[in-house]
Structures are given as structure tokens and as C-alpha cells.
């Protein structure tokens with residue numbers, strides 16, 4: 511089918527939460543003494559903002575068709591990603607038929623392969639790709655989930671990531687994932703505090719509620735193995751992103767070393783089918799967790815998902831609001847989803863990409879009916895009253 515050609519591609523930046531959800535003010539749980547690879551430096555231990563976890567800000571991509579229809583998406587990337595979109599990627603988008611998403615993805619990826627492949631460039635490609643799917647949905651008057659095979663379930667079930675899995679249980683979520691707060695630099699005493707934290711939370715949530723630990727790349731293989739063994743008594747469902755994303759060999763060993771019944775998960779900082787092929791073929795983990803705004807967009811996530819399915823692995827995307835919900839709705843090997851608690855004390859459900867998306871759906875009782883996604887594209891509007899800045903307008 512041919513649609514009105516794409517006539518413009520625009521890249522804006524936004525600050526303050528939203529897709530760059532780590533960009534929060536002081537006192538927010540997400541920036542409160544969380545273990546990271548930078549924890550070995552005392553100056554960078556208390557706050558992830560101190561070492562720049564929020565350095566980039568949000569990238570907003572708009573793609574406009576000749577009939578005035580605009581598709582958009584948000585992801586993490588800020589000004590450098592905006593530069594890549596406007597000064598490099600846009601040439602493969604302008605003048606194209608919005609339905610020709612595959613060739614646009616292929617040209618964006620291989621034209622930037624000499625300096626891209628992972629990280630910021632793939633975030634930029636992801637932003638363009640998601641905006642294209644939004645545009646196509648608006649032109650076809652179809653929700654994205656209907657364009658990628660249709661829903662395989664009536665509702666989405668969510669686990670919650672935040673500082674209070676006990677409150678997440680009360681709110682109806684199927685599980686709670688808590689951040690690790692002690693890094694190897696704090697030695698065995700730190701590990702004991704981490705295990706005590708898990709035990710205390712287990713006592714609050716009871717034996718049947720899923721409890722997970724997110725280590726945000728902070729550990730080494732030996733420490734992660736000892737932590738998993740020590741925490742096993744508290745029935746940790748999975749230990750997440752314990753090692754550097756590049757340490758495929760470490761993950762391969764960790765997956766063999768953790769106690770039987772504990773899952774190893776990773777992938778939110780991995781990119782493209784080739785990166786996830788490494789995780790899958792090296793048997794690095796039980797669940798892969800790509801972020802659709804960071805792994806290459808929906809076009810690439812569909813390829814990653816099929817690869818995982820062939821390996822018998824679950825794909826539980828890293829929380830990315832509606833951009834992951836439409837995907838999870840349609841994949842048999844994505845039986846639940848992540849919801850990031852963006853309230854500073856994890857004590858209430860607020861839209862994950864607040865304040866950027868008007869109409870952003872949120873789980874109720876830990877569930878979201880697919881019918882709430884039945885709007886064209888990703889079904890949300892950009893709040894244009896926000897301070898949208900276009901740094902590289904021609």
C-alpha cells in the first residue's frame with residue numbers, strides 16, 4: 511500500500527523525566543544510593559545523576575507525511591541523538607513511503623554502522639523507527655499491535671520496579687523488582703545488608719509474590735555468584751543485569767553458577783539482533799529484556815523476539831511505556847511486562863513517561879486491558895506545551 515510520502519523529520523530534546531526517566535529531582539528512589547559500576551568512586555556512589563545517568567535527556571522524533579499526519583516517539587538520547595537524526599538518518603526517511611519501514615531501518619543501520627551498532631546511535635534509530643510505526647498507525651487508523659500480528663491476550667500483566675515491592679503487591683502487581691543498593695566496594699558487610707534487605711522485603715510480601723533484584727551492571731562474576739547463593743533463601747525469582755553488558759562470558763558462567771530455581775536476566779543495555787544473538791547462543795540468561803527505545807526500535811525488537819522464541823526464551827522488555835506494551839500484547843513469549851514506578855516513593859502509579867505523553871495508559875490492579883491500546887499508532891499524543899527545543903533545525 512502506498513501512503514503520502516514523508517516530507518519532514520524533526521528531532522527535539524526535552525529535559526526532566528519522561529523517556530529519560532532517570533532525570534528526576536533529589537529524593538526520588540531511582541537515584542538513592544543504587545549500586546552501579548561507578549560505585550567504586552566515592553564521589554559517584556550516592557547518586558547516579560552525579561555521574562550523568564541523566565546527561566542525555568529525552569529525544570523526541572517527529573515524522574510528517576505529505577497529508578499533514580505526524581507520527582512521533584520519545585526515547586533517551588537528547589541533543590547528540592537529535593544531531594544524528596537530523597544530520598544523518600533523516601536522509602533515508604524523507605521522500606519515503608511510510609509503509610517501507612524495513613528498508614528505512616536497514617539503511618539507517620548500515621549507513622551508521624561505522625560509528626554506531628550500539629548505544630546512542632541505536633537509540634536514535636529506535637526513536638525514528640518508533641515514530642514511523644506511530645505514523646503508519648495513524649495513516650492506517652490502526653493501533654500498532656494490530657499491525658504486528660494482533661493481540662494474543664486480552665490484558666497485560668505487570669510486575670513493578672521500585673523501592674517498595676510490598677506496596678506493589680498491595681496495588682495488584684504480579685511481582686516487585688528492587689534495586690541493589692550495595693556494590694562490591696562495600697565488601698561482605700554490604701552484601702549482608704543487601705541480603706537482609708531482600709529478606710526483610712520477602713517477610714513483607716510473603717512467599718508467593720515474585721521478588722527480583724536489579725543490579726544495574728554493578729557486579730563481578732564472583733560477587734554476583736556469592737550474592738545469588740546468599741539471597742537464595744529468600745526466593746529471589748531473578749537476579750538482573752548483574753554484570754557488564756559486554757561480559758557475555760561472565761553471564762554464561764553466572765547462569766551455570768546461580769542456585770537452581772533462580773533466573774538470570776539481562777539485555778536492557780544490549781542492542782540489535784546481533785547483540786541478542788550473542789546472549790542467546792552463549793546461553794547467558796533465561797529472560798532477555800531489550801528496551802524498545804534502545805535496542806533498535808520495534809522493527810528490530812520483532813527480529814530479536816523471533817530469535818529468542820526459537821531459543822525458547824522469554825522476552826520481557828525493559829519498561830518503555832506504550833512502546834513496549836503494543837509489542838508484549840502480540841508475543842506468545844512475552845507473557846508479562848515491566849512497569850517502572852516513577853512516583854518518588856514508589857507509593858502510587860503514575861504514567862511512566864510523565865509528563866511527556868498525553869493519554870499514556872497505566873496499569874490498574876497491575877493489569878492493562880488491550881482495549882486501552884486500541885487507538886491509532888501507539889495511541890498517545892505529545893504534550894506540545896512542554897519546552898520542546900529543536901537544536902539542529904536546518
Ligand SMILES: C[C@H](O)[C@H](O)[C@@H](O)[C@@H](O)C(=O)O
Pocket residue numbers: 540544671688689724726778828829848850
Ligand atoms: C532500577 C534500576 O536501577 C534501573 O533504574 C531501571 O531503570 C532498570 O534497570 C529496570 O530494569 O527497570
Ligand SMILES: [Mg+2]
Pocket residue numbers: 724726750751778
Ligand atoms: Mg534493569
